[in-house]
Structures are given as structure tokens and as C-alpha cells.
Amino acid sequence: MDSPIANYLAELRQALRHDPLLARRVVEEAADHLQEIVAEERRNGMSQHEAEEAAVRRFGPAGPLAAQFGGFSLPLKIMVGLSSVMTIAVALWLFSVIALVLPSRDPSRIPFWSGIAIGFLVYSGLCLTYLIVGPRQAALRLVVLALSVAAILFGAYCVLQMVSAASSGRHFEGYLLLLGLIIAAHGIIALVYAAVSVAIARQIAAR
Amino acid sequence: MKREPMLAGQIDLMVLAVVARKPSHGYDIIKALRVASGGHVDLAEGTLYPSLYRLEQAGYLASAAETVSGRSRRTYRLTPAGRAALRDRRRAWGDLVASVNAVIRGAAPDHG
Numbered sequence: 001m002d003s004p005i006a007n008y009l010a011e012l013r014q015a016l017r018h019d020p021l022l023a024r025r026v027v028e029e030a031a032d033h034l035q036e037i038v039a040e041e042r043r044n045g046m047s048q049h050e051a052e053e054a055a056v057r058r059f060g061p062a063g064p065l066a067a068q069f070g071g072f073s074l075p076l077k078i079m080v081g082l083s084s085v086m087t088i089a090v091a092l093w094l095f096s097v098i099a100l101v102l103p104s105r106d107p108s109r110i111p112f113w114s115g116i117a118i119g120f121l122v123y124s125g126l127c128l129t130y131l132i133v134g135p136r137q138a139a140l141r142l143v144v145l146a147l148s149v150a151a152i153l154f155g156a157y158c159v160l161q162m163v164s165a166a167s168s169g170r171h172f173e174g175y176l177l178l179l180g181l182i183i184a185a186h187g188i189i190a191l192v193y194a195a196v197s198v199a200i201a202r203q204i205a206a207r
Numbered sequence: 208m209k210r211e212p213m214l215a216g217q218i219d220l221m222v223l224a225v226v227a228r229k230p231s232h233g234y235d236i237i238k239a240l241r242v243a244s245g246g247h248v249d250l251a252e253g254t255l256y257p258s259l260y261r262l263e264q265a266g267y268l269a270s271a272a273e274t275v276s277g278r279s280r281r282t283y284r285l286t287p288a289g290r291a292a293l294r295d296r297r298r299a300w301g302d303l304v305a306s307v308n309a310v311i312r313g314a315a316p317d318h319g
Contacts, residue, residue: 036234060251068257
């Protein structure tokens with residue numbers, strides 16, 4: 001015979017699938033609460049199945065309950081969102097430099113920096129999409145993970161170049177250091193978010 | 208007359224008041240609400256959790272998870288900000304009740 005509580009928790013988990021961290025927390029709390037009701041109803045003489053049905057009824061429907069959490073966001077999600085916006089700002093700034101400065105100073109670098117700016121925009125767009133759809137799309141998850149590693153490596157390369165330039169007396173470009181720090185930080189935050197959300201989604205699915 | 212819609216707007220205040228007495232987990236909070244209200248506050252029990260989550264996000268509650276009988280249980284306690292919020296909300300609720308009472312007690316009888 002199906003367990004009404006197990007079915008209810010599966011429904012609740014499904015309704016909160018967009019946010020695995022929140023889903024884990026809510027499902028754990030609901031499971032504890034429902035078992036407390038079952039114990040109470042068993043003491044009142046109900047069978048296990050009747051008590052579970054009563055517990056689910058008393059707790060209320062899963063869909064409307066999950067909807068009440070819809071507006072909440074987690075700090076890590078906020079950090080991913082903010083870092084994506086920062087990277088978009090960097091990309092727009094790069095486009096302005098490409099359009100206004102490089103043509104007169106160093107036209108040969110226009111293709112390289114155009115590619116970087118477009119890459120930043122695409123990466124930020126994918127991170128924001130991932131925030132919305134969650135870890136359900138395996139292909140998107142892989143792309144975000146791979147691009148996050150690339151962003152960290154690129155950012156670290158920029159920072160190391162500028163540290164090396166500063167220590168050896170070569171030409172130091174502060175904007176390159178800032179750009180490297182922003183994209184590396186974005187990559188780390190997005191990587192952590194993607195890894196944590198995937199791990200928890202797997203943990204929840206395995207229960 | 209259905210009380211639930213009238214109560215729904217006051218859940219946060221009632222939860223803060225219950226947790227102020229002692230740190231509690233969800234099931235205990237619901238029981239305390241029911242007992243303290245003489246059974247009049249009898250909501251769908253799950254509706255408590257968005258309120259708890261919201262109050263924690265606002266910094267009024269802090270929570271810690273522990274394992275009890277093999278299950279994860281989260282216990283909530285009031286923070287100093289929560290204590291201040293409870294004081295303010297109690298005062299606002301008292302003012303509201305006094306205002307409504309003044310109106311309905313002073314209203315002319317309905318002669319149909």
C-alpha cells in the first residue's frame with residue numbers, strides 16, 4: 001500500500017524542484033511535522049494509514065504551500081545574480097572601449113576583446129538562465145560548469161599577469177586586474193552554486 | 208464566519224509571540240497556537256512554514272537543525288531583532304483592535 005506521507009513529500013519536492021536547497025529544507029521539516037501528527041493520531045486510535053492520511057489533510061495541499069515559498073531566494077542565488085550583472089557591466093564597458101578607444105590606439109586587438117566581451121555576455125546570460133531553471137537541464141549545467149572553470153582560469157591569468165607586471169616594473173593596467181578579479185569571482189560563485197545545487201538535487205532524488 | 212482569512216495576516220505576530228516563550232519546532236508552534244487560542248486558531252499546519260522561513264529571512268528568528276529519532280528537526284528561537292519586532296507588532300495590533308472596537312461599538316444599530 002502506498003504511503004500517503006511519502007506521496008505527499010514527493011509532491012512537495014516536485015513542486016519546489018526549482019530550488020533544491022529550499023526543497024530539502026522544507027521537505028525535511030514537513031516530514032518531521034507529519035510524523036508528529038501521525039504519532040498523535042495513532043495515540044487517538046487511528047491505524048497507521050488513517051493517521052498518515054489525517055496528517056496530510058491537516059498539513060494542507062502541497063502545491064499552494066510550495067507556491068508560498070516562490071518569492072524566496074537564497075544568498076548564494078543572489079550572489080550568482082549579482083556577479084552575473086557585474087560581468088555584464090564589464091562586457092558593456094569592454095564594448096565601449098572597443099568602439100571608442102581601440103580603433104585609434106590598437107585596432108589589432110579589437111577581435112580578441114570583442115570575443116572576450118561576447119563571451120562574458122553569453123556566460124552571464126547562461127548563469128542567469130541556470131538560476132531560473134535550476135539543475136534540471138543537464139546540458140545547461142555542464143556548460144555553466146565548464147564556462148565557470150574557464151572564467152576562473154581566465155580571471156586568474158589576468159590577475160597573475162598584472163601582479164607579475166607590477167612586480168617587474170612592466171606596464172601595469174589596473175582595468176585588467178579588476179576585470180580578472182570580477183570574472184574569477186563570478187566563476188567561483190557560479191561553480192559553487194552549480195556544484196551545490198547538483199549535489200543536493202541528487203541527494204533529494206536518492207531519498 | 209470563516210476566521211482563517213482574518214487570522215492569516217496575523218500568523219507572523221502569533222508565531223513570534225509563541226517562539227518568544229521558548230525555542231520551538233513547527234509542530235510545537237502549531238500546538239501552542241491551538242491551545243493558546245482555545246482551538247480558534249486552527250490553520251492548515253503547513254502554512255506555518257512559509258511564515259517561519261520568512262521571519263528567519265527577515266532576521267527575526269534563527270534556526271538550528273538537529274537529529275531527533277532519526278529525523279531532522281529545525282528549532283526556531285527569537286533574535287533580538289525579533290523581540291523588537293514583536294514589541295512593535297503587539298503595539299500596532301493593540302492600536303488596530305482598539306480602533307476597530309471604537310468604530311463597531313459606536314456604530315448605530317442596524318434597523319434593516
